[in-house]
Amino acid sequence: MKSTLRVVKTWFVAVAFVVLIIVFWYCSFLFSRLGLRAPALNHSLCHSSWEWESLNFNVSRRTKLFLTLKDFFWHKNTVNLKLPYGITDSEVTLQKTLAGLTDYDMLESTESLSCRRCVVVGNGHSLKNSSLGSVINQYDVVIRLNNAPTRGYEEDVGNKTTMRFFYPESASHNPGTHNQPDTLMVLVPFKHPDLLWLKWILYNEKRVKHGFWRPPPLIWMGKTSQLRVLDPFFMYMTASRLLNIPTSVDPSIKKVVNYVHPTTGILAVYVALNYCNVVHLAGFGYPRADEREQLIHYYGDDTMMSMMASIHNISKEAQALKSLEDSGAILHLRPLSG
CATH class of the missing domain: 1.20.5 (Single alpha-helices involved in coiled-coils or other helix-helix interfaces)
Structure with a gap:
């Protein structure tokens, strides 16, 4: 026994x-x-060490992101500048454009979250062979930029998209190809023709190519119910408070002269800091300026050479991102492989 x-x-x-x-x-x-998925799933990160006030932006945090028709006349006096920092002289076009939208709010499923864990997915070459796709898909809010593809790149970039920031020249003819059915398509208006383009789409008006540095889609197959217009206030604050770009205003034309456009990416980071409790980044950063043949995106064949004539100050943006990371406000996700 x-x-x-x-x-x-x-x-x-x-x-x-x-x-x-x-x-x-x-x-x-x-x-x-x-290993990098834990930050996205860990609710304790909502009690992160950084506070909005510690960023010294000297502006209240704002979680209402999009322009609406009902408060249009209040918004027009927020920043008395022309686009991209304000809407002066674009009021009539904007009013008609907003009247053609069917919704102005964030998705209820996102808005109701007590903790919003967000990742801003850049288009950088560092995402190639990163195996970050499954990590990115775990976040509550995934913000993507311009016409960056997801189909065929899911392993590295995922396929979940809550919001996609774009402007006409970076719009995809068929947004359904690389977005989900409920993805919010957020127009970032840099200039008056950008609002005209959206108005043409909404009202099926005659399109023209004048005023764009690259022809935008003349036919747009997305859902108008998913369209939103980002408040230019965020562009203004990105430039003046996050990047500290000197702004010299010509009072005769109510426009900032000799300004530098923030990229859509750094703008999305500032928006995320306003809206989210946790902000992580993936796919940010450019090669060194002297590496002119180095690819800059995880897709396509654009190289640093294409950035030579850029109106963006990418070195200043890199400094701003480093400062945010040092303060604990953001975290860069590292590739899991490659």
């Missing part, structure tokens, strides 16, 4: 040991593969 019990006990210990080995191996594998 004792011999039988000894055998059973030995067998039990052996099985338990094997189970522990398997559990240990699985956990090691899980953390090695998904």
